[in-house]
Amino acid sequence: MILTHPCARTLRNLITHPWQGLALVVGLAGCLALTPVQAASAWTATLHRDPVTRQSRCLLVSETLATSDGYDSTPVYLLMDGVNLQVVTESELDTSFNDLRLEVDTEPPVYSNQITHKKMILVFDQDMPKLIEQFRGGQKVTVHLRFWPTWPTTQSFPIQFSLIGFSKAHDSFAHGCQPTS
Structure with a gap:
């Protein structure tokens, strides 16, 4: 399979090394969970x-x-x-x-x-x-x-x-x- 899109390298790495993609997703989710979210004042x-x-x-x-x-x-x-x-x-x-x-x-x-x-x-x-x-x-x-x-x-x-x-x-x-x- 030949990918010519600018993101081809990243996609190829995610396909061949799925655990790295999972680690990336878990890391991003953890960052978002730790980021304080303040509700807008009504x-x-x-x-x-x-x-x-x-x-x-x-x-x-x-x-x-x-x-x-x-x-x-x-x-x-x-x-x-x-x-x-x-x-x-x-x-x-x-x-x-x-x-x-x-x-x-x-x-x-x-x-x-x-x-x-x-x-x-x-x-x-x-x-x-x-x-x-x-x-x-x-x-x-x-x-x-x-x-x-x-x-x-x-x-x-x-x-x-x-x-x-x-x-x-x-x-x-x-x-x-x-x-x-």
Whole structure:
């Protein structure tokens, strides 16, 4: 067999000496296993435009996810300003079923019917210290949203946000969006 490809020598060596190829693969796998992989943070403390006041200020912001609103797709993200947690979307929310809520891991759900800014922001402002504590210790938060129009009725849509990086971002937020060590 004649190999004329630029990698011919390497291929020929792997064919005639398969143990060398196995050693190479095992070595590479070992290197990759020892390389620390850091999960991307799903939260940042950053100067961000407040969707209600339109003023730029230090806010704690989640990653933006897309979800169905029953008819189309809409972006959704979580925003914390120190006083409340806001679920921000570009579709109008429907509170008529009293089922808008969030759940941190397996904790009991927290309900809210408080919407603002053209009915596109759901606000959670009850017991924020407890909610922050749950976020800091949690893995994920699931927000259940329902969108208008109510006829034909659409279901509640669960959107799951990662809490990876929340504690570090919250520490930075507490220091005016300055990085912490």
